[in-house]
Amino acid sequence: MPPKDVEAGEHKTSIAVWDLVSPLVIGRTAKMKVGARCAAGCQLTDHAVEIHGAAGKTIARTGLGGTPWPGTSGLYWADIEFPAPAEAGTHTFSVTSEHGGAHSEFSFIVVRPPDHSLTIQVHDKTTKETIADVEVRLGVYRSITDARGLATVDVPKDSYALTVWKLGYELFSTEINVTGTTTIEVEIAVEPEPAQPYWM
């Protein structure tokens, strides 16, 4: 219930959407979190939020939970699932909240189901040691290497632009043709110190 002395127009509500793992895969269920916050400070427990597809059709609905998202002042939230679209490409869906009439859009990419797993192992070019926390991108797929320097992405058979980067290292990029499940080794070089330090 809204606090007393709140005018109807002050229930302006806004929405956040997060933890949607991109890209989505055709035929699979997508999961994410959705939250809503009322400017008047209303408790939004059990208030409905809906996901609408491109044509405005409601494809998922849930009630908000009982406690605000940690660290927020009043963002009531819930996990929500919806079926990924049947067509590959970029899609824009919307989220609405019955409280305050809030509306927000979010976009995502949908891809074909994967055929293979590609594991990338990243080493330091000089020391040959594996490197953790390296950002790996393969087209629209992205991952981070674990403590063993490994990152795995599941992808359809295709050609991809592979980029590998970590702060302090030079960007590594190459084209790669994925035809089967495999592991590839990548070496990245420490970025050299600037020859001319900035001074003041």
Add this chain to the structure above:
Amino acid sequence: MGGEVPLGGGTSLQKKYGVVDSADQVYLDHTNHKNSDFRYCDRDLVRMWADENAATFEFLIENDVKFNDEKPEMVNGGSVPRLFVAKVYSDDLAETINGRPGSGLVRPLEKSARAKSVEILLKHKMTRVIRENPTSGGVLGISATSESKTVNIRARKGVIIATGGHTSNVAFRRMFDPRLTEEYQVVAFLSARLGTNGDLGRDGKANGGGPIWAIFDFDAVVREKWDPKPPNVDLNGWFFSADTIADLAGKIKNPYQRRPIPAGVLEQTVSKYNGFVDAGKDSEFGKPGPMYKIQKPSFYAAWSTPILHDTLTGLKINTKCQVIDRNNQVIPGLYACGESAGGFALHGLPRVTVFGRVAGREAASANAS
């Protein structure tokens, strides 16, 4: 100040580390066309500066400036190592404000000057240079204000303008670049440079490039190991947080934010950026490999507007640091140095130390008026 003093030409410390250098080499390095800043320098000033490099370095040592006894580094496109760093003057905070190496340059020079009976007037603001006639004749002295009183100080030999660059003068800097409105603050003086200074735009507010805000989310805070709480952030108009992007837009209130950020616009901007992350390509600005969405609450906005650094222009001077008027004539008794003087677009201490020493020497050798 960082206390980094790249002076060369064959200084004693260069020789100690086997560095072969000369005034001619300093001149060649600082007239190299590859450095675009040097293309527009007054070659006579560069030549004088090069000739005075080594002597100025020794002058600093003679006045008790101490340098870290470490091999010099290459700097500023030079062909030989010239960069030495002054030792921090003192670790005692009662003596040194922040312990930066710049104190190792300024404090010994101050101590040496006081030992030579130089009187330093604090809380005095120079407001006018007094000439024999309003726009002609030699310089007689200056007017200054101190605690609401005006004092006139007669110059025995001359007046040296060493008041620093003009980046803080919004009206003046906008003569050179009208985009440099007041929201572009000055390095090291962030909190001191907030006042509106004249009619600079619509409603007296900024009309230049406008404030720039860094927008990020909770994931970024975790990823970068930030602690977005005071005193790390300034909640008095320079840092905001909110549960949603739309709410964040509404919270951004700052003297230089001339109009509120529309919630829908910020949502669209963040959504577009998140789309670049999904696609792996920033089709708007070409940011390489955008990896992280801005999506997880809480959301933050941090003042991220560029600041102005140093001034590479100033009063026209000759090789004696005498100020030249609009008719290309010397103004007798008036000298300028450091960032107050133009003609040599070089950043930092090598410019200010050499020209300061030369200005002082030339003024001291002038006939008393």
